[in-house]
Amino acid sequence: MLDLTNAALRYGKHLALSGVGISIANNETVVVLGANGAGKSSLLKVLAGLVRPEPGADLTFEGKAVLGRPAHDFPELGIALVPEGRGIFGDLTVAENLQLGAHPPHARPHEKRQRDLVLDLFPRLAERQSQIARTMSGGEQQMVAIGRALMSCPKLLMLDEPSLGLAPIVTSELFLALGRISATGIAMLVVEQNVKASLAIAQRGYLMEAGRITGAGTAETLRADPAVQRAFLGAVA
Amino acid sequence: MLFSAILTGLVLGGTYALIAMGLTLQYGVARIMNLAYGDLIIAGSFGAMLLFTAAGINPLLALFIVVPSGFALSWLIYALMLQPLARRSPNRDRLEGDSILATFGLLFVIQGVALVLFGANYQSYSFLAVPIDVFGTTIAANRLLAFALAVLFGTGLWLLLTRTRFGTVIRAVAANPGSAPLVGINVDHVARLAFALGGGLAAAGGVVVSMYLTFSATMGVVFTMKALIVVIMGGVGNLLGALAAGLILGVVETLVSSFIDPGLTLAATYLIFLAVLVVRPQGLFGKPAR
Ligand SMILES: Nc1ncnc2c1ncn2[C@@H]1O[C@H](COP(=O)(O)OP(=O)(O)OP(=O)(O)O)[C@@H](O)[C@H]1O
Ligand SMILES: [Mg+2]
Numbered sequence: 001m002l003d004l005t006n007a008a009l010r011y012g013k014h015l016a017l018s019g020v021g022i023s024i025a026n027n028e029t030v031v032v033l034g035a036n037g038a039g040k041s042s043l044l045k046v047l048a049g050l051v052r053p054e055p056g057a058d059l060t061f062e063g064k065a066v067l068g069r070p071a072h073d074f075p076e077l078g079i080a081l082v083p084e085g086r087g088i089f090g091d092l093t094v095a096e097n098l099q100l101g102a103h104p105p106h107a108r109p110h111e112k113r114q115r116d117l118v119l120d121l122f123p124r125l126a127e128r129q130s131q132i133a134r135t136m137s138g139g140e141q142q143m144v145a146i147g148r149a150l151m152s153c154p155k156l157l158m159l160d161e162p163s164l165g166l167a168p169i170v171t172s173e174l175f176l177a178l179g180r181i182s183a184t185g186i187a188m189l190v191v192e193q194n195v196k197a198s199l200a201i202a203q204r205g206y207l208m209e210a211g212r213i214t215g216a217g218t219a220e221t222l223r224a225d226p227a228v229q230r231a232f233l234g235a236v237a
Numbered sequence: 238m239l240f241s242a243i244l245t246g247l248v249l250g251g252t253y254a255l256i257a258m259g260l261t262l263q264y265g266v267a268r269i270m271n272l273a274y275g276d277l278i279i280a281g282s283f284g285a286m287l288l289f290t291a292a293g294i295n296p297l298l299a300l301f302i303v304v305p306s307g308f309a310l311s312w313l314i315y316a317l318m319l320q321p322l323a324r325r326s327p328n329r330d331r332l333e334g335d336s337i338l339a340t341f342g343l344l345f346v347i348q349g350v351a352l353v354l355f356g357a358n359y360q361s362y363s364f365l366a367v368p369i370d371v372f373g374t375t376i377a378a379n380r381l382l383a384f385a386l387a388v389l390f391g392t393g394l395w396l397l398l399t400r401t402r403f404g405t406v407i408r409a410v411a412a413n414p415g416s417a418p419l420v421g422i423n424v425d426h427v428a429r430l431a432f433a434l435g436g437g438l439a440a441a442g443g444v445v446v447s448m449y450l451t452f453s454a455t456m457g458v459v460f461t462m463k464a465l466i467v468v469i470m471g472g473v474g475n476l477l478g479a480l481a482a483g484l485i486l487g488v489v490e491t492l493v494s495s496f497i498d499p500g501l502t503l504a505a506t507y508l509i510f511l512a513v514l515v516v517r518p519q520g521l522f523g524k525p526a527r
Contacts, residue, residue: 072418
């Protein structure tokens with residue numbers, strides 16, 4: 001459903017991405033692994049239309065070339081991003097955050113259905129509808145951010161380090177929820193430091209290093225890959 | 238005497254709150270510090286006067302012409318002049334600086350047109366200048382009407398912002414413009430509408446002002462200053478804060494001018510402004526900077 005080829009991205013002189021290509025199929029969950037500064041967030045920003053790669057790149061989503069469209073068009077296309085740091089509307093209530101998630105025109109008619117789905121997924125939000133989002137715990141804020149993204153009826157949900165800063169028990173709840181989202185048929189692209197948990201819900205993964213894709217494979221092969229084990233799973237070489 | 242001064246002060250304060258709401262909308266959402274704001278108010282006053290004296294149109298009806306005109310004019314100003322600035326600004330701080338310079342120029346354009354058309358003299362017209370008895374003191378009916386209109390517009394704006402979908406979108410952009418595109422909000426578009434809405438409120442303020450105050454082509458800057466003071470006192474983007482700050486300012490100014498010396502009015506204005514800034518730099522109801 002999504003194909004990115006040959007993406008390079010510069011911040012001034014710094015080359016954050018070079019020659020990056022990835023693809024995601026329908027219903028698939030794909031994980032991107034890489035050290036700090038490898039360019040994972042930059043990749044998601046390209047895919048969400050928030051930054052423009054250098055000329056020569058190509059991005060198609062469901063057969064349409066979408067590169068160069070403004071970022072606010074992407075949710076309407078069906079691409080939703082839960083950014084690093086969550087990016088929720090902190091001064092607004094939980095209910096308002098969710099309502100804003102349904103801003104794209106195609107999502108409006110399904111607002112009620114999606115809200116029921118979100119509240120079923122995160123029952124905690126149901127009791128907190130009128131709470132100001134900023135006053136919630138980190139885990140609850142992450143639920144708001146994911147809930148808001150789901151309100152836009154995405155075909156592809158991208159999450160940038162959703163478990164960052166969360167306690168282990170909250171993290172495992174989060175991955176349970178991600179598994180359930182994936183089961184509804186939404187494709188997911190997940191950037192994670194929590195390699196074990198993310199490989200457990202993913203079918204495939206990419207490895208990134210210094211702005212390049214340095215490896216790719218199914219979740220099982222990556223789990224067994226000595227390089228991955230050394231770098232991320234704490235195995236002693 | 239005291240009661241009458243307070244009543245007069247509340248009326249004036251209501252007008253201050255009304256004009257501050259438009260400015261806080263323009264600044265809070267579009268991040269445009271509009272130095273020509275007061276001149277749009279004065280343009281609204283002239284519009285109402287012209288419609289009243291030349292066409293016999295009652296200022297209440299004039300609102301239906303002047304307010305949409307203020308909206309449309311501000312929409313155009315944003316689209317033609319400010320949007321290019323917003324597009325090329327690398328960040329919002331830069332936009333703030335650029336917008337101050339651009340609207341400073343605009344101030345002289347609007348003022349110049351008003352000077353050419355109406356001259357530099359003070360203007361007024363007499364509408365509903367009949368005394369009304371309020372708890373034992375009298376006040377002109379036009380002042381009561383001015384207050385009622387401020388309440389009406391203030392309530393309307395508050396309902397728009399808190400009870401409608403579009404209002405939620407406006408608040409989302411004001412609070413977190415960087416996240417707005419993630420839910421498909423076109424920030425440019427919302428900023429333009431908020432700026433135009435602020436212009437409509439400025440024009441409404443102008444009509445209200447013209448009903449009970451004298452005004453002149455060069456007075457815009459006074460209103461810009463007062464609106465700015467009220468916005469900062471009340472906390473940027475805070476409607477209830479603007480209301481409280483506007484009322485306080487109106488009452489204090491009137492008390493000072495009736496009981497101490499009219500020449501000290503502006504001094505008193507700046508004194509409370511300074512006091513608020515020193516004690517609560519985030520404004521009366523503003524949140525401390527995070
Ligand atoms: N706005 C920016 N301006 C300049 N450099 C940037 C900017 N954003 C990212 N970079 C640089 O680009 C590189 C890739 O950053 P990116 O945020 O994509 O990494 P990441 O893999 O997400 O890292 P982390 O795991 O720490 O989140 C880094 O070297 C970073 O310093
Ligand atoms: Mg990152």
